[in-house]
Amino acid sequence: MRTDPEVRRCTDRDLVALEAGEPPSSGIARHFLSEQAAGNIVFAAAWRDQQLLGTVVLDFHSEDAPELKHLYVHEGFRGAGAGTAMCRWIEAQAVRSGFGKLYLGVGVDNPGARRLYQRLGFTFAGRTTTATYQYVDHNGRKQWATETDDILEKTLSG
Numbered sequence: 499m500r501t502d503p504e505v506r507r508c509t510d511r512d513l514v515a516l517e518a519g520e521p522p523s524s525g526i527a528r529h530f531l532s533e534q535a536a537g538n539i540v541f542a543a544a545w546r547d548q549q550l551l552g553t554v555v556l557d558f559h560s561e562d563a564p565e566l567k568h569l570y571v572h573e574g575f576r577g578a579g580a581g582t583a584m585c586r587w588i589e590a591q592a593v594r595s596g597f598g599k600l601y602l603g604v605g606v607d608n609p610g611a612r613r614l615y616q617r618l619g620f621t622f623a624g625r626t627t628t629a630t631y632q633y634v635d636h637n638g639r640k641q642w643a644t645e646t647d648d649i650l651e652k653t654l655s656g
Contacts, residue, residue: 503544503551503580505587508534512543515550519572522638530555530568540591544571544580551580556588563599563651564592569611576610585618593654600654603627603647612648620650 508516508531516527530541530553540556552571558564566588571580592600601623604612630644 501546503546503578503583505542505544505583508541508543508553512550516543516553519550521634521636524634524638526634527553540588542584542587542591544584546575546578546580551575551578552584554584554588556591558595560601563597563601564595566600566602569602581611581614582618585614589652589654598654599651601649601651603649606646606648612650615650618652620652623649623651625649 508527510531513527513531520526527541530539533539534541538558540558541553542556543553544551550572552575553568554566554570555568556564557567566585569581569584571584589600602615602620604615606626626646626648628644628646630642632640632642635641
């Protein structure tokens with residue numbers, strides 16, 4: 499029998515597992531843990547039987563509403579409820595922090611994520627953004643990418 503994913507805030511004790519799934523020398527998990535310690539974000543992960551399924555960030559930098567960012571479920575665990583569990587957990591964190599709305603950007607070329615978010619009640623906010631950014635690929639090399647996102651939002655109920 500399969501248990502539901504457990505979602506919880508990441509801690510320094512999770513660093514080995516978090517770093518195992520990221521590109522070499524990228525420092526992603528360390529950066530998110532540092533931002534969380536500064537109170538800027540909540541960095542959480544979904545686990546099942548102490549195995550990391552995926553991660554998510556709740557970013558408080560916006561004035562109106564926090565942003566759900568960097569939702570990632572490891573490929574072998576997609577479709578098993580981890581994305582849904584992390585979204586619901588993040589929504590509860592936003593409500594506990596006094597927010598009534600949550601937003602996110604979903605890649606226009608990512609229909610699977612869009613279906614997840616729409617199923618969870620997110621709707622198109624009428625804006626599309628394009629951003630160019632640098633990232634570290636799975637070989638540890640720096641690359642540039644341009645991403646076009648539709649902005650989705652959801653009114654939260656406490």
